[in-house]
Amino acid sequence: MRLVAAALLAALTPIVGWAEDTPWAEKTHALGVFDSPPAGLQSGDQLDRLLDLGEALFAAPFTTLDGAGRPRATQAILPTKTKRPLRSAFARTSGPDANSCASCHNQPVLGGAGDFTMNVFVSEGFNNHDFDTTDPEFSNERGTNHLFGAGLIELLAREISFDLIELRRDALSQARASNAPIVTTLTSKGISFGTLTAHPSGIVDLGDISGVDADLVVRPFTQKGVVESLRQFSINAMNHHHGMQASERFGARWTGEADFDEDGINDELSGGDISALVAWQATLPAPRIWAPDSPQWQSAAAKGQTNFTAFGCATCHKMALPLNSMIFTDPSPFDGAGTLRASETADPMQIDLAQLPWAQNLVRNAQGQVMVPLFGDLKRHKMTDAEVATLGNELFSQRFVGRDTFMTAELWGVGSTAPYGHRNDLTTLDEIIRAHGGDARASRDAYIAASKSNQQEIIAYLKTLRISEVD
Structure with missing residues (x-):
């Protein structure tokens, strides 16, 4: 059993003694830097080295010597220059807003979720790239999701x-x-x-398709379901939150510049750096159902599981979905321009997730498929109506997804990641259930009409869906 914190300590040990003015790119050579994306099946020492580097990058407090900050670039996904220099190195609203990925993804452990204070601001328009207001007219405020089982x-x-x-x-x-x-x-x-x-x-x-884009590609990441891969997610987040720009999108090939954000640092993140980040996130263990010691809690949770299905919650929060292959490849077959594509690599990186210790706990069905206990359906749903509109507080339509429409939240780990809602502004599970409108209205109404004990039983069940500190 490998403690996440222990792995991080092991990864960082070789660089603890480095001077503050040593750039991150130089420090990573102590870990065995991957300048280019790794190729082929990763296993043994090679996989360990890749995951150590990915974890260290995820936890690293980036500095200006590493390339942190983007004085002449916006948070836009497409490389976009600012109309004027940023007023400050950090901006809580428009970014950069964090030194490290771990600044927000830390609940209950590294790679987890974030509290309300970790909320980020997502804007699809960049005329006001350095806005300093939390007014929803300028951006959509979002909570930080956990990455376990990603x-x-x-x-x-x-x-x-x-x-x-x-x-x-x-x-x-x-x-x-x-x-x-x-x-x-x-x-x-x-x-x-x-x-x-x-x-x-x-x-x-395509007028009658539901919950997916017109190209029929499921994009499972973010509350809106608009990002198709961990690679794209990592590149987007590194630029937005830290001003650390990946060469494969912000480098000379696409922008004609090695230092697109004009901070004095060329090629801030290599293809190998992004691959390491992807590998570490992709191998985070799946959350599990925790077994409480209390017999009363065990009994309540068992009844709550029955009620969860009876009230219709499992219609969208499907307890498990079958997976045919556990071989994770990077790049994704759906990665597009501005992100390394599978067609650009002769031998994409492969990681057999089935060989990881935590994967041995996953159940297989009669067909040999792995049953992934995500409690979701990887589909977008309308979550508000005329009477229940708590979740309808966004004014921007992100990537053409309706303002009242959100990806079904995977509930695995929900017992470890309060508060709730896409804005992290609902403090209890009872509150977020009552906030379900639109497509989820019938299930919400069944919950409200139930007895207090039946409601508490569902909460007791949801609180057993936890992120473990060990893999």
């Missing part, structure tokens, strides 16, 4: 995406062969994403 989440999203794309391909083939429109139900892993109609002309009517 590799499994991305693998599930990939398999669902491939299924949906194959269904579209088959529908087009049938429409051409029959010279008639074909209506296809988009279902994968027991989740319905609506229907599409394929026409013999090759036109596809």
Whole structure:
């Protein structure tokens, strides 16, 4: 059993004695820096070295000597210059807003969630790139999600995406062969994403799809479900929160500059650095169901599990989804321009998650598929209505996703990651359940109509879904 804190200490030990004015890029050579993305199956000492570097990068307090800060670049995902120099090195609202990934992802341990004070501000418009107000007219305020089980989440999203794309391909083939429109139900892993109609002309009517983008690619990360991979997530976050810019997006290939943010540091994060960050996040253990010592709690949780299904909560918060393959590859097959793509690597990095110690605790079904206990459906849902609108407090439509629409939150780990809601402004599980409107209204109403003891039993069950401190 490997303690996360112990692994971090081991990774940082070689650089503890370095002077403050030693850049991070130089320090990482003590860990065995990967200048280029690792290739092939990672195992043994090579995997350990990769994960040590990824963990150290995640926990590192970046300085200006490393390239922290972006005086002439915005937080935009696409490389965008500022109209004027930033007023200060840090800006709580528009960023950079943290020295380290660990500044926000720390509850209950490294890689976890963040409290309300760790909220970030997401803006899809950059005319006011250094805004200093929390007014929702300027940005959407979001809480920090935990990253445990993230590799499994991305693998599930990939398999669902491939299924949906194959269904579209088959529908087009049938429409051409029959010279008639074909209506296809988009279902994968027991989740319905609506229907599409394929026409013999090759036109596809997507008016009835549900909870997924028009390209049928499931993007499992962020509260809106707009980021398809840990690699894209890491590159976005490094620039937004720290001003640490990855060469594969902000470097000479795409911008014509080695120092796009004009802070005096060239090529701040290599492809190998990003791969190490991805590997560490992808191998974080899946949260587990904790067994309380108290017989009363055990009894209440067992009843709560039954009520969770009876009230319809499991309709969206599906307790487990089947996963065919545990081989995590990076780059993702869905990574696009500005992020290293699979087509650009002869031999992508591979990590067999099934070989990790924590994976031995995962259950397999009769077909041999791993049942990932995420308590989610990797689908977007409308979460407000005219009467229950607590979660409808955003004014920006992020990446064309409606303001009242959010990705189903995976509940694994929810017992370790209060507060709740996409803004971290609901302090109890009871409050967040009562805030469910829109597509979740029926389940919320069933919970409210239930007896106090039945409500407490569901809470007792949810509080057993915890992040363990060991893998």
